[in-house]
Amino acid sequence: MSYPLIQSLEILMKTDKITEIGIDGDERLYVVPEKEQFSMIWRSASEVHWNADLKCLYSPKPREWSYYQWYYHIIDVVRDEYGCKLSLDGDTKWINVPDQVRSQIYNDHL
Structure with a gap:
């Protein structure tokens, strides 16, 4: 079944590449977008945060x-919250991410 409204919204959605995914020294997962910044993401009350210095979620x-x-x-x-689709590609860097987690995430994007 096709949903024209959903398809229309996906066409209008911004996209950005994920340049890096990692686990930092405090054991937090981080995602670095290539261009977009999400400084107001905290307003979603979702426990997702933006680090302005490192430019990562x-x-x-x-x-x-x-x-x-x-x-x-x-x-x-x-x-x-932002109407932006973040996506992986073959150039995404993986820092301190266990192989099993990396495989799960990467295989879901194929």
Whole structure:
């Protein structure tokens, strides 16, 4: 079944590449977009934050959710709050991300 309104919204949606995904020294997952900045993301009350100095989105240290779940939460919040689709490509850098998590995330984007 086709949903014309949803398809129309997806056409209007901004897109940005993810240049880097990593886990920092505080065990938080972070996502670095290539161009876009999301300085007001905190207003979504979603536990997704923006680091203006590093120009990245980040989650809290996982408690109940896995890194995989936090990654998709970040992607969904950016899409819902900013109308921007963040996407991986072959040039995305992976820093301190366990191979299993990287595979889960990367395979879902194929």
